[in-house]
Amino acid sequence: MGSYVPSTQEQRLEMLHAIGLKSFRDLYKDVPQSMYLDRPLDLPEGKSELEVSQAVQAMARKNKVYDTILRGAGAYDHYIPSIVKYIPAKEEFLTAYTPYQAEISQGVLQSIFEYQTEICELTGMDVSNASVYDGATAAAEACAMARDRKRRLTLISGAAHPDVINTIRTYAYGTNDEIKIIPVKDGKTDPDALKAMLTPEVSAVYVQQPNFFGLFEDAEAMAAPVHEAGALYILGCNPIALGIMKTPKDMGADIAVGEGQPLGLPIAFGGPYLGFMATTTKHMRKLPGRIVGETTDDAGNRAYVLSLQAREQHIRREKAGSNICSNEALCALTAGVYLAAMGPEGLKEVAESSMAKAHYLCRELTKLPGVKLRYDAPFFHEFLLDMPKADEILSALDKKNILGGLPFDGGILWCATEKVSKQTLDEVVAIVKGVLA
Amino acid sequence: MKLIFEKSVPGRRCAILPACDVEKVELPAELKRDAAPLLPEMSETDVSRHYTELNQHVHGVNCGFYPLGSCTMKYNPRIDEEMAALPGFTGIHPLAPQAAVEGCEEVIATARKYLCEITGMADMTFQPAAGAHGEFTGVLLIKQYHDSRNDTKRTKIIVPDSAHGTNPATAAMCGYQVVNIPSAPDGCVDLEALKSVLGDDTAGLMLTNPNTVGIFDENILEITRLVHEAGGLCYYDGANLNAVMGVVRPGDMGFDCVHLNLHKTFATPHGGGGPGAGAVGCKSFLAPFLPHSALMEEPGHIQVRGFRGNFLVVVRALAYLLTLGREGVPEAAQNAVLNANYLMHRIKGTFAPAFDRICMHEFVLDLSEYKKATGVSALDVAKSLIDYGMHPPTMYFPLIVHEALMLEPTETESKETLDWAADVFRALYELGYKDPAFMHAAPHNAQIGRPDEVKAARTPIVRYTKA
Ligand SMILES: Cc1ncc(COP(=O)(O)O)c(C=O)c1O
Numbered sequence: 028m029g030s031y032v033p034s035t036q037e038q039r040l041e042m043l044h045a046i047g048l049k050s051f052r053d054l055y056k057d058v059p060q061s062m063y064l065d066r067p068l069d070l071p072e073g074k075s076e077l078e079v080s081q082a083v084q085a086m087a088r089k090n091k092v093y094d095t096i097l098r099g100a101g102a103y104d105h106y107i108p109s110i111v112k113y114i115p116a117k118e119e120f121l122t123a124y125t126p127y128q129a130e131i132s133q134g135v136l137q138s139i140f141e142y143q144t145e146i147c148e149l150t151g152m153d154v155s156n157a158s159v160y161d162g163a164t165a166a167a168e169a170c171a172m173a174r175d176r177k178r179r180l181t182l183i184s185g186a187a188h189p190d191v192i193n194t195i196r197t198y199a200y201g202t203n204d205e206i207k208i209i210p211v212k213d214g215k216t217d218p219d220a221l222k223a224m225l226t227p228e229v230s231a232v233y234v235q236q237p238n239f240f241g242l243f244e245d246a247e248a249m250a251a252p253v254h255e256a257g258a259l260y261i262l263g264c265n266p267i268a269l270g271i272m273k274t275p276k277d278m279g280a281d282i283a284v285g286e287g288q289p290l291g292l293p294i295a296f297g298g299p300y301l302g303f304m305a306t307t308t309k310h311m312r313k314l315p316g317r318i319v320g321e322t323t324d325d326a327g328n329r330a331y332v333l334s335l336q337a338r339e340q341h342i343r344r345e346k347a348g349s350n351i352c353s354n355e356a357l358c359a360l361t362a363g364v365y366l367a368a369m370g371p372e373g374l375k376e377v378a379e380s381s382m383a384k385a386h387y388l389c390r391e392l393t394k395l396p397g398v399k400l401r402y403d404a405p406f407f408h409e410f411l412l413d414m415p416k417a418d419e420i421l422s423a424l425d426k427k428n429i430l431g432g433l434p435f436d437g438g439i440l441w442c443a444t445e446k447v448s449k450q451t452l453d454e455v456v457a458i459v460k461g462v463l464a
Numbered sequence: 465m466k467l468i469f470e471k472s473v474p475g476r477r478c479a480i481l482p483a484c485d486v487e488k489v490e491l492p493a494e495l496k497r498d499a500a501p502l503l504p505e506m507s508e509t510d511v512s513r514h515y516t517e518l519n520q521h522v523h524g525v526n527c528g529f530y531p532l533g534s535c536t537m538k539y540n541p542r543i544d545e546e547m548a549a550l551p552g553f554t555g556i557h558p559l560a561p562q563a564a565v566e567g568c569e570e571v572i573a574t575a576r577k578y579l580c581e582i583t584g585m586a587d588m589t590f591q592p593a594a595g596a597h598g599e600f601t602g603v604l605l606i607k608q609y610h611d612s613r614n615d616t617k618r619t620k621i622i623v624p625d626s627a628h629g630t631n632p633a634t635a636a637m638c639g640y641q642v643v644n645i646p647s648a649p650d651g652c653v654d655l656e657a658l659k660s661v662l663g664d665d666t667a668g669l670m671l672t673n674p675n676t677v678g679i680f681d682e683n684i685l686e687i688t689r690l691v692h693e694a695g696g697l698c699y700y701d702g703a704n705l706n707a708v709m710g711v712v713r714p715g716d717m718g719f720d721c722v723h724l725n726l727h728k729t730f731a732t733p734h735g736g737g738g739p740g741a742g743a744v745g746c747k748s749f750l751a752p753f754l755p756h757s758a759l760m761e762e763p764g765h766i767q768v769r770g771f772r773g774n775f776l777v778v779v780r781a782l783a784y785l786l787t788l789g790r791e792g793v794p795e796a797a798q799n800a801v802l803n804a805n806y807l808m809h810r811i812k813g814t815f816a817p818a819f820d821r822i823c824m825h826e827f828v829l830d831l832s833e834y835k836k837a838t839g840v841s842a843l844d845v846a847k848s849l850i851d852y853g854m855h856p857p858t859m860y861f862p863l864i865v866h867e868a869l870m871l872e873p874t875e876t877e878s879k880e881t882l883d884w885a886a887d888v889f890r891a892l893y894e895l896g897y898k899d900p901a902f903m904h905a906a907p908h909n910a911q912i913g914r915p916d917e918v919k920a921a922r923t924p925i926v927r928y929t930k931a
Binding site: 031042051063071073092128130141194197198200201272320321336343351357369383433 | 481498766790
């Protein structure tokens with residue numbers, strides 16, 4: 028049996044006797060006999076480290092690790108620089124908790140302050156929080172932030188990620204608030220439909236940029252009508268695209284959110300990921316979660332602290348805007364290391380290269396008989412194709428250890444990142460061609 | 465320490481990616497960024513040294529004693545990290561076909577089976593990303609249950625005044641009115657107070673047992689019975705499960721749903737504030753209401769985040785459960801309780817326990833008398849501990865104890881560490897009478913002195929701006 032209890036049997040007895048007890052059962056005298064578990068748990072016997080390692084590796088081996096992944100839809104297979112794996116694994120970063128005690132947590136606090144700055148730089152916003160759980164919860168929290176007593180209706184683009192829509196819906200179900208889906212036209216949020224939906228009850232409009240189909244929304248043009256209606260404009264952005272794309276701030280957003288996974292986090296069957304949230308100074312005190320601020324210590328030296336805590340659950344309890352306590356600090360640290368390793372040029376290269384590869388793949392696939400691009404509009408690194416024999420194509424690719432695009436709405440949603448070479452893309456095209464021949 | 469931006473050198477960079485081997489595509493002009501983001505420009509050496517410097521100014525569980533009450537800062541086994549870093553897990557796309565993810569499914573199914581057994585629940589979701597997120601999910605189960613029965617008059621959630629702030633905040637996020645009930649003098653639920661607020665408007669009760677003062681509420685069966693009798697459901701905040709896992713199960717206490725903090729009880733690391741995982745278990749009648757991913761799973765369910773949760777955290781917890789096994793789980797709980805009682809016993813005679821009786825995995829010291837006598841506050845003592853290389857306990861929580869310090873040693877600390885910690889507390893106790901001014905000014909040997917929090921809040925500087 029494995030155990031991490033260091034005390035020897037003698038020491039345990041010594042401690043028990045010191046507190047005047049005879050047995051472990053005495054420690055639980057407040058537990059009524061009727062519910063005391065007087066049988067062993069139905070779990071296997073404990074194992075040594077070596078056996079655990081073998082058992083868990085056997086599980087991992089039952090998964091298929093593809094050589095090439097051409098599937099995105101919210102989880103993006105970018106290259107993770109080696110250093111990005113090592114730094115967050117350092118034991119102090121790894122095993123500390125929320126930096127409540129600033130005097131022995133300056134390292135964590137400063138890393139969060141740096142992360143906040145980087146998110147502000149990417150989004151063009153004034154203030155970022157220390158992270159929330161993921162992109163979907165960031166969107167849901169942003170929608171909650173925008174509500175006030177009179178305005179309780181959230182409009183969500185139908186071209187947003189289905190999990191994001193469903194998460195916002197769930198949070199709204201919690202607070203008994205209404206959401207409405209803005210119809211999609213030609214793969215994008217329909218601006219005319221949006222205008223017609225902008226009633227005085229609308230608190231916020233959520234649009235994803237680029238959207239679930241990979242298309243760039245006419246996001247900037249929608250800002251004015253949203254603001255004229257007195258609502259807040261929330262943009263959910265891909266952080267890699269932000270390396271080259273106009274900032275949400277410049278597109279007129281009041282709150283910028285997104286899934287930070289592409290910034291150095293593995294796809295890992297869905298998590299842990301990273302929700303980023305940033306806004307303007309005006310809305311700073313409504314932002315949920317931890318925020319690190321700069322101050323000075325009693326000797327006047329620069330110091331960092333958890334700040335603006337009057338917003339949070341441990342102070343405001345049922346009046347807090349959000350219940351968030353633990354967040355995704357280590358993932359935020361990872362994103363910080365990723366951005367430092369890539370730098371502004373590297374990030375731009377990832378964005379440009381991903382976009383270029385996706386366009387190349389799209390161009391080559393649409394040359395094949397019967398393959399059509401469903402929405403012919405500017406896109407980033409994802410695109411939806413209508414293609415015959417979709418199942419056969421995906422299984423032919425699978426046999427070559429390639430994960431093809433995601434079957435969605437009768438088509439296939441493809442994604443390419445900087446990781447895939449032209450040679451591999453040519454192979455993919457050849458395989459698809461073979462199936463269609 | 466310099467900020468990363470202050471170390472940046474224009475034009476410096478790491479060599480990570482090859483040149484793009486396909487034709488470049490231009491973004492339409494109206495979509496282009498005006499200016500590049502101000503990100504650090506560094507060599508790999510710079511990056512490595514910068515973060516190593518930061519890491520040297522962090523107190524982790526690996527550095528020393530970390531008795532942060534309510535947070536279960538137990539040792540985080542390295543094998544669990546190694547398992548979570550296996551490419552067979554990290555490289556798996558959440559939307560890969562079923563046949564390609566059988567290993568992930570096995571991890572989830574196995575962890576679910578073990579954790580359902582430990583909690584006495586029938587089903588479990590791993591979608592919630594932390595404890596508070598699990599609370600949100602659990603209370604939404606309660607809400608859906610009442611809604612499914614068209615029982616719309618149930619608008620209130622009862623929360624004891626000793627509860628963690630996330631409990632009332634969660635109830636509010638679920639659209640409920642929060643009814644705070646006072647605790648009895650022993651810190652447990654006041655049955656009369658509970659009875660007086662129960663009614664046909666009660667949606668449910670949120671409770672942690674052992675409670676936030678570290679006492680097992682012996683009336684628990686009566687409490688859950690009363691709530692059920694009124695038509696409400698009972699939610700178990702699993703933050704304190706470390707005291708009782710393998711000994712007594714929330715399901716057998718009468719709870720209908722629970723969240724577990726895998727990052728506390730099941731030894732997954734806290735990561736400087738996350739990621740955690742807030743697995744939510746429930747009895748079978750609530751299982752139809754569990755959250756699903758709209759894209760990965762069957763539609764028509766609630767959903768609290770994307771995909772299926774912090775999977776790699778579940779891998780770590782499973783490795784831990786496989787290690788401990790059927791004997792190791794209760795062994796951990798018993799030793800957590802033993803260590804807390806032993807430490808409390810060793811401190812007794814100096815700082816006073818708020819409740820002088822057998823505790824569970826943690827206990828609260830009440831420094832209000834001491835403060836009256838010496839002028840030294842719980843904060844001063846906490847800050848003084850830093851100079852001894854000890855992470856301070858949780859301060860000023862729960863709110864029902866004034867000048868509270870809450871200590872949770874966990875089972876992974878040795879008797880030697882506990883004896884040392886008790887000696888430190890004794891020494892500080894005496895120092896408060898001799899030299900209170902020294903303690904008001906603590907810490908003396910940390911990287912920084914006490915920060916000015918008022919200034920931080922009044923004139924917020926929340927990002928670096930280039931001078
Ligand atoms: C009693 C209790 N409940 C809930 C929580 C919230 O858990 P998390 O921080 O994982 O959201 C905590 C965390 O400290 C806690 O101590």
